[in-house]
Amino acid sequence: MLIPDLDAGCSLAETVRPADVRTWRATHPDGLVVAYVNCSAAVKAEADYCCTSGNAVAVVRALPPDVPVLFVPDFFLGSHVRRITGRALDVWMGECHVHAALTPADVEARRREYPDAEFLVHPECGCVTSTMYYASADGDVAAGRTHIVSTEQMTERARTSPARRFVVATETGVLHRLRRENPDKQFHALAESAECRFMKLITLEKLRDCLRDLKPEVVVPPDVAVRARRAIDRMLAIG
Numbered sequence: 001m002l003i004p005d006l007d008a009g010c011s012l013a014e015t016v017r018p019a020d021v022r023t024w025r026a027t028h029p030d031g032l033v034v035a036y037v038n039c040s041a042a043v044k045a046e047a048d049y050c051c052t053s054g055n056a057v058a059v060v061r062a063l064p065p066d067v068p069v070l071f072v073p074d075f076f077l078g079s080h081v082r083r084i085t086g087r088a089l090d091v092w093m094g095e096c097h098v099h100a101a102l103t104p105a106d107v108e109a110r111r112r113e114y115p116d117a118e119f120l121v122h123p124e125c126g127c128v129t130s131t132m133y134y135a136s137a138d139g140d141v142a143a144g145r146t147h148i149v150s151t152e153q154m155t156e157r158a159r160t161s162p163a164r165r166f167v168v169a170t171e172t173g174v175l176h177r178l179r180r181e182n183p184d185k186q187f188h189a190l191a192e193s194a195e196c197r198f199m200k201l202i203t204l205e206k207l208r209d210c211l212r213d214l215k216p217e218v219v220v221p222p223d224v225a226v227r228a229r230r231a232i233d234r235m236l237a238i239g
């Protein structure tokens with residue numbers, strides 16, 4: 001695998017190590033581990049299932065009942081899945097510094113500023129619990145206009161929604177794509193400060209050099225790759 005900048009890490013992925021998963025397994029020998037895709041290959045290798053933000057609910061619903069389940073590494077996404085499925089998940093206390101910094105106060109401020117806007121909120125965000133309330137509250141000004149959605153679901157919703165204005169709660173990079181694909185609609189970041197310094201390390205120039213020089217290279221040990229792929233294949237089998 002090639003990566004344009006070896007420093008382009010992820011604060012969320014750093015919050016859980018393979019040994020943490022093994023420690024949980026030692027006390028839950030019949031348990032299952034679900035790993036959100038933003039984690040290392042070594043953590044995926046310790047997991048039973050991988051998941052994305054778009055299919056996490058479906059993956060957890062497909063698990064056999066009455067076995068303990070550990071969800072890693074994102075606390076906000078795991079808590080969201082626990083609420084939706086009603087399943088008593090053990091949720092790892094990891095978070096992404098960008099998404100966790102998006103707070104209920106940011107949501108309130110944007111609701112006042114753009115009362116006509118539809119809210120598109122990624123489930124990794126620190127504001128997801130309060131926006132769940134707006135998404136379901138009868139008679140609330142934003143009832144029916146607040147959606148907890150993965151990045152792909154965000155682009156789909158922006159395309160198909162009759163709304164003309166959106167507030168987007170996730171890393172601000174997704175705004176470029178939303179604006180390009182929907183030039184007749186308005187998109188506002190929940191917070192302009194929600195920029196990931198790791199993602200911004202990947203520039204077009206570095207991508208060009210990486211493809212030209214075929215480096216820097218990341219090598220995953222074959223045994224780790226085989227076990228990590230097993231968790232991904234199980235996710236894909238669920239759909």
Ligand code: SF4
Nearest residue numbers: 010011012096098196
């Ligand atoms: S925004 Fe950055 S730190 Fe957060 S999950 Fe994405 S890559 Fe990781």
